[in-house]
Amino acid sequence: MSLSPADQAKSAASARALTLVEDGMTLGLGTGSTAGWFVRLLSERIKRERIRVTGVATSSATVWLAEELGVPLCKLEDVERIDLTVDGADEFDANLNLIKGGGAALLQEKIVAAASGRMVVIADDSKRVARLGAFPLPVEIVRFGWTSTRRAVQELLNGMDVEGREISIRTGSAGPLVTDEGHFILDLHLGQINDAPRLASALNAIPGVVESGLFIDMASMVIIGKTDGKTEVIERVVAPGTSVDQAELMRNQDS
Numbered sequence: 421m422s423l424s425p426a427d428q429a430k431s432a433a434s435a436r437a438l439t440l441v442e443d444g445m446t447l448g449l450g451t452g453s454t455a456g457w458f459v460r461l462l463s464e465r466i467k468r469e470r471i472r473v474t475g476v477a478t479s480s481a482t483v484w485l486a487e488e489l490g491v492p493l494c495k496l497e498d499v500e501r502i503d504l505t506v507d508g509a510d511e512f513d514a515n516l517n518l519i520k521g522g523g524a525a526l527l528q529e530k531i532v533a534a535a536s537g538r539m540v541v542i543a544d545d546s547k548r549v550a551r552l553g554a555f556p557l558p559v560e561i562v563r564f565g566w567t568s569t570r571r572a573v574q575e576l577l578n579g580m581d582v583e584g585r586e587i588s589i590r591t592g593s594a595g596p597l598v599t600d601e602g603h604f605i606l607d608l609h610l611g612q613i614n615d616a617p618r619l620a621s622a623l624n625a626i627p628g629v630v631e632s633g634l635f636i637d638m639a640s641m642v643i644i645g646k647t648d649g650k651t652e653v654i655e656r657v658v659a660p661g662t663s664v665d666q667a668e669l670m671r672n673q674d675s
């Protein structure tokens with residue numbers, strides 16, 4: 421079966437991430453089309469090599485896919501720690517900060533990433549940006565009083581160093597889309613975010629905001645799949661959680 425260039429890139433990044441998986445690991449399984457490739461390749465390796473790994477899914481969609489493919493799952497509440505999480509992203513920058521949540525799974529994804537020893541992002545080149553913000557930033561909010569929360573987010577944006585300030589409520593087939601955790605999603609059309617860590621903290625301080633799709637200092641590696649099947653790895657040398665200013669990034673070209 422010949423793959424489209426996009427799938428070739430996603431599968432190359434996923435195959436490279438799979439080399440980080442060791443027998444006995446507990447794995448965070450991300451959500452989205454790229455993470456879906458990883459789950460598929462993982463399932464093939466489990467069958468081929470009989471490795472024993474357990475997955476913690478980050479959405480109902482990933483639970484469904486993993487169960488369909490025979491990848492063993494457990495709940496996050498049943499494990500003390502996740503060894504490695506592999507997930508996609510909507511954007512990443514040179515500091516390995518991310519925008520996630522295009523598929524509405526940002527909350528479980530962030531909880532799982534935070535519980536992981538290591539978060540590895542798999543992506544194609546289209547996700548690489550000089551500054552985050554061209555992709556609308558998803559913000560998960562509770563349904564109660566959601567218009568008040570939207571107003572508070574709007575007021576916050578008026579004082580923030582961003583290019584655009586439009587906010588939309590994400591809709592599904594029957595009104596506002598409801599996430600796996602029962603919340604709504606606001607999409608913030610910001611164009612360019614000039615201080616992502618500051619915006620992330622300020623959003624999280626608004627009552628009614630559950631989480632934003634800004635993943636700051638959480639990823640330790642981004643694997644970029646290319647349409648020719650090659651990969652490029654960008655790795656954070658210092659431990660995740662260390663400030664961006666101190667982070668030294670290392671680039672490797674792979675074949």
Ligand SMILES: O=C[C@H](O)[C@H](O)[C@H](O)COP(=O)(O)O
Binds near residue numbers: 450510520521523
């Ligand atoms: O909520 C969805 C996730 O954050 C996805 O990982 C993200 O949207 C990237 O998805 P894809 O790999 O399909 O571009």
